[in-house]
Amino acid sequence: MSRHTTEAHDIVVVLLKHKSLSIHELMYHLAVDKKEEQEFKKLLKKMVTAKEIKISTDHLVTLAKPNRLCVYHANKDARGGVATDPHSKQMYFIHPGHENFAIDGDEVTVAPCGADKEGRPLAEVKEIIKHKLTNLVGRVEQYKDKYYLISDNHKLGNYPVVIETTSQIPDLDSIYSVVIVSYPNIKEAYFRVNITANLGHAGDDEVFVNRVLIESGAPIEFSEEALKYVEKIPDSINEKDIKGREDIRHLPFVTIDGEDARDFDDAVFCETNPDGSYTLSVAIADVAHYVKHNSALDIDAYARSTSIYFPRRVVPMLPEKLSNGLCSLNPNVDRLVMVCHMDISAEGEITDYAVDNAVIHSHYRLTYNMVQEWLEDRDRIPHDIRDSLTSLYNVYKALLRARQKRGAIDFDSTEPYFEFDKDGNVTGLKPRNRLDSHRLIEECMLAANVSVAAFLNSHEHITIYRNHDRPSEKKFSALKSYLDSVAIPFDVTQESVTPKDYARLVERVKSLPNTGIIQQTILRSMQLAEYSPKNIGHFGLAYERYLHFTSPIRRYPDLLVHRACKAVINKKTYAYLESAEQMGQETSFCERRAEEMERKVDSYYKCKYAQNHVGDSFPGIVTSVVSFGLFVSIPELLIDGLVHVTELGGDYFVFDEKKHWLVGKNSGFKYTAGQELEVTIANVDMDKLFIDLELTDTPDKL
DSSP states (O other): OOOOOOHHHHHHHHHHHHSEHHHHHHHHHOOGGGGGGGHHHHHHHHHTTTTTTEEEOOOEEEEEOOOOEEEEETTTTTTSSSETTTTTTEEEEEEETSSSSSOTTTTEEEEEEEEEEEOOOOEEEEEEEEESSEEEEEEEEETTEEEEESSSSSSGTTTTTOOOOOOOOOOEEEEEEEEEOOOOOSSSSSSSEEEEEEEEEEEHHHHHHHHHHHHHHHOSSSHHHHHHHHHOOOOOOOHHTTTTSSOOSSSEEEEEEOOTTTOOOOEEEEOTTSSEEEEEEEEEOOOHHHSSSTTTTHHHHHOOOOOOEEEEEEEEOOOOHHOOOOOOOTTSSEEEEEEEEEETTTTEEEEEEEEEEEEEEEEEEEEEEHHHHHHHEEEEEOOHHHHHHHHHHHHHHHHHHHHHHHHHOOOOOOOEEEETTTOEEEEEEEEEOOOOHHHHHHHHHHHHHHHHHHHHTTTTTOOEEEEEEOOHHHHHHHHHHHHHHOOOOOOTTTTTTHHHHHHHHHHTTTTTTTTHHHHHHHHHHHHOOOEESOOOOOOTTTTTSOOOOOOOOTTTHHHHHHHHHHHHHOOOOOOOOHHHHHHHHHHHHHHHHHHHHHHHHHHHHHHHHTTTTTTEEEEEEEEETTEEEEEETTTTTTTEEEEEEGSOSSOOEEEETTEEEEEEEEOEEEEEEEEEEEEEEEETTTTTTTTEEEEOOOOOOO
8 A cells, every 4th residue: 555645734743743853853753755755855845935834954843833732622511621732741721712613532733822710721722633523423303404413422512413415314213323524614613414324223232332433433344455455365374474483383382261252362381490480482373474564454453453342242453354263373273473482480580581483383272260270170181281281370470479579550350241131131240250360361461561572672673662650640649638538548659659559558458348449549540551652661560661562463552563573583673654653642542442432332231231220229339429429339230320419318418529528517427438328220311321329228427
C-alpha cells in the first residue's frame, strides 16, 4: 500500500504537539521518506509564505500562532467542557458558548484566555482539527416532510440530526445507524446524516452491542484488501518458513489457557539446572511473520489496535484464519514463534536472556483448572511434561518472591463472568477466582515482557514501552482523604511514594472486613497505563522498564515490539508506519476505547440480570458516598446500584466531603464506605444503564 502523502494539516498537528522541531525531526515524526524530502521542503516553503509556520536560521520549525492542540471533552449537557493537552496533560476549561461547535472527543486547537475565579486556566476552541464522531445510532422521528435521528448521546447537545436521503420510509420502531455527512457549523447548526443500516429493534442484545461498536467508531469489518491478503497466506508452514530459525520442536512446550479459549498465542517450557537455577522459555506466535509491515492487513490491525471482548462476542484485531489458525499454538502441529529464553536464579532474578525466531511443536493444550489439579497432585501429570510443569511451578514461586521483594503491587481480584441460557438470556454472574495456575502464566509473561524490554534497550532500538506513572497529586490526595476517613494510616507524600508503599498498604488492608472496597479505592488512585517510546517505568509492577511482547494476536503494540526484535536480530532498524510517539498515543486511545465499550456492554448485561431481581432484597456494602447518595455493591449478584439521598429516610442528610460520609442533620445517622446495608432493587433503567436501590434496613447509629 502507498504511504499517506504529507499535507499542511499533518505538519500543523505535529508542531502543536512538539512546539518546535528541526526539519529532519519533523520528517522523522511524519515518516517522510528520503525520496520525498524535496517535495516536503517545498510544502514547508508554501506554509511559510502563507504565514502558517516560521523557520529560523538554524532550521527550527514553529507555528506562527501559539495555540494548543487538545482533545475536547464536553460536559454532560454538552454546554462547555474541558480541553486536555494529551502531551502535557494540561486542562483548559471551556465555558458554554466558547466551544465553537466542537463535539465531545474532537481534536481541537484552543487559545488560552486567562483564568476563572478559582484560578483554573480558561481557553476557547479556535479550530476543529479532527472529528472523533463519524457515526450515530438512534431511532427515527418524522416532523413535517423531514426525518430526524433521535440519539441517546446527550453530549451531542441540542443540535438536530437531519437525515439527508431515505430510499424508503424508515421504520419508526427500529434503531438505525447513520454516517455523518456534515457537522454543525456557523452556517448550519445541525448534523446532516445518511442512513447506513437498520440494526433492529430496541431491547435486542445484538442491537445494543452493534450500537456501542458503531458509536465508538471502532472498525467492525475488515477491508476487502485485508481479506484478500489473508486469503493468500498458506494454511500451513513449510521448510522455507523454518529455515534460519531456532528449532526447538523437541522441547515439550505446552499452552495453558481457560476452558473456553479458542486461540493459544503463548506456550511455555522450563527446566531446572544443576545449580538450582531455571531456564524458562516463553514462545509467542510469530504474528509479524504473517502480518507484513504496511500491508493492507497491517493497516486494518493498526486501526483496531486491540481485540474487543464482550460476553458473547469478540471483535478480533486480526481475522480468524490467523488468530485461530496459523497463529494459534495448537497441540501436535508445527508453529512459527518468537521465543524469549531466560536464565532465572533460585531467588527469581533474571540473570540472562535471549530473543530469537523459532519453531515449536506444542505437546499439550492444558487448562488452568487441569494444571491446578495437577499441581495439587503431581502424580497425575503426564510423564513427558512432569519435569517441565514442576519446574514451571518452582520458577513461578521464585518469580513471586522476587516480585514481593521488588515491591510490586498485588491486588486481590476476581474477574466476574456471565452465564447465559440457550436463548441468550443472562442467568447468572459468577466470580472467576485467580488460581496458582493463572498466576504461574502471568509471572512467566511478565518475565518475558521485562526481558524483551531490556533486550531492545540494550540494543538502543526505539520501541513502544508500557508505562505506568506514579499517582497524580489530585488522585493521591483523594486517596489519603479516604484512608483518613476510615482510620487507615498512610504516612507518605505523593512526591516520595513508592510501589512498595502501595504494596504494603494493600497487604495491610487485606485482613479487613471491607478489603474489597478499600482495594478498589486504592486502585482508582493509580494512573492508567499508556504506550509510549519514552520509558518512564511501570509503577504498579515496580519495573524500571516494561513493555508488551506476549499477545501480538490481540494487541498491536506487541506486534510492533516483535518487529523491533526482528530488526535487532537481523542487525537492522525497524521503520514505524508513523512516529513511535504517535503510534503509542493511537494504540493507547484504542485501548481506552475498547475498555469503555467492554464496560458499557458489561453494564448492559448486569442491568438485564438485575431486571430478574426487581423487588428482591439483598445484603449490600456501601462502596462510596457522594452528595447525592450511596453507591452500594451487592456481593451475591456482583452488581452495583445507587441509593439516592432522597431514599435515606425522612431526615435531611448533609455530605461531608473530607470525611466521606452523609450525616442526618437531626438524627445524626452516618452513612460511610464499607457499611453493610440491606437493599432492595427498586428499578432498572435500561436507557441509562442504571440500577436504583432502596434501603430495606436501617443501620445502627455510628
